Amino acid sequence: MRFFLTHNKIISSLGFDSKAVVDAISNGNSGLKIFHNPELLPSPFCASIISSEKIKSEFNKISKAENFKKLEQLLILSLAKVITASKIELGEKVGLIISTTKGNIDVLENNRHFPKERAYLSELGKTIKNFFGFKNEAIILSNACVSGVLAISVAKKFISEKKYDHVFITSGDLVSKFVLSGFQSFQALSPNPCRPYDKNRTGINLGEVSASVLVTSSESLSAGVQEILPSESVEILGDSTCNDANHISGPSRTGEGLYRSVKLAMKEAKIEASQLDYISAHGTATDYNDEMEAIAFNRLGIQNVPLNSLKGYFGHTLGASGLVETIIGMHSLERNTLFASKGFDELGVSEKINVISENIEKPLSIFLKTASGFGGCNTAAIFKKVEK
Amino acid sequence: MRAEFFIKSFCRIENGQVMFNGNTIFTTESEIFSNFSKETYRHFEISYPKFFKMDNLSKLAFLAAEIILKNENLDADKNNIALVFSNRASSLDTDRKHQKSIENSGSIFPSPAVFVYTLPNICLGEISIRHRLYSENSFFIFEKFNAEHLQLYAHNLLRTKKAEKVLCGWVEFDGDDYKAFLYLVEKNAEIPHTVQKIESLYYNE
Structure with a gap:
């Protein structure tokens, strides 16, 4: 059985569909801005935030925004487009995965219009499931910053076990006081636009985004569905998730979990390092993360493969990051363009890696997506362009 | 149809009681989890000071994993035991603590030692560190125990040889309520790894 990532939609401060977001990246635009908002954080901070008013006005075209939290509106808006484009009927064999770290955590704040019960992720699952009328309970994946890529691997497993023919994934997290204050307590926030891998x-x-995608397989594609697959569709060649077994809040110094996960993903994909055209890396722009990735990629012998981090365009989008960055990777292959790693100027990690400093047009076929997160988790997945 | 994989052992922790393979192996009168968890730690002569820094969810998951894995005679660096856990409340117990610290009371400030536990998968990281497991970790949230999805996921990991064994289950900590139910799935054991069997063990039938 072969597995594919197909219809997709991104909502971000850079734009309200995948094409607009990819165009913005292609033009070198960033959605990051400096905010002075003491309600969120006492000191100024830099983030990518989507205008609530804009989301509401879009949402009111399909339902009543006042009944839904901002995150719910975002997830529904992006998922609605993917479901419609796929023309798939939501029957018994269609699954729903939601990837998020904190969901509607902002309802824990006092004086909120919504009940505190909405902080339960299963409630978020019910809201999305019922809005569209999915027949199955939502599978919610909350596995720190690898959730978005891991969700693809989870979808593949359930299709492979024949539980589902098709799985819709939606992902998202908000820039909340809860998360900002937490990262601030780690002194991990940069007051200026981030500069992954830079000295x-x-x-x-x-950052906040909502990203949705359809995962399907060679056995589930009926003729009518196959013909309408978008040209950016990719095949999932291999994937793996490995723990560092080292520390809960810092990455392994040797990049052990990342090294192992890429190695196993490449083994499943049956490809050599020389076949990788591009690496969409995690690149959070913290000292430790970027250094760890450089070490792991050198151990793997893939240090010369062109690499970028997309965090300079829309920040670290937590539970959505792996998925939104995979979707950008799909479009990157389709456009045969490697996008510059925004914010990068001079290499600032101890081992050499090939960070993309300006857009390059060249034929592209296979890319590697990686992510690493709190709890010591690492996920790698390898995708190949579907040639029509 | 004969099951391909089997449940080797299972552990349940709730209401001040620790059960292993259906037998009660430790029980206390402590109604408060913090006392109960300390007494359990001492009773089983665990020596791992990091335990005391963990949040409640991690302590609960750690103890249940300890009961199962200490019988496995793990060979360091060669274990490929995936962890597939689930619950309903995610990390809300610790989320509420972090939330309190940011409510401008002026007396408490957010702490990285608390914030890091505001993710449910941290308990998987703690178990991975303790037992040197460089394997897959996945944490799912369901409205209630979902044996079917856990069974399919573990089956896939074993069938595709992505894991040799899978430690699966439910670890829930919400308010004063706690419950852990973990079970180890592998190739050679007795109890069939079926949805029906998993449910009957979970509901203690």
């Missing part, structure tokens, strides 16, 4: 990097920026 002068000063930490991360948080």
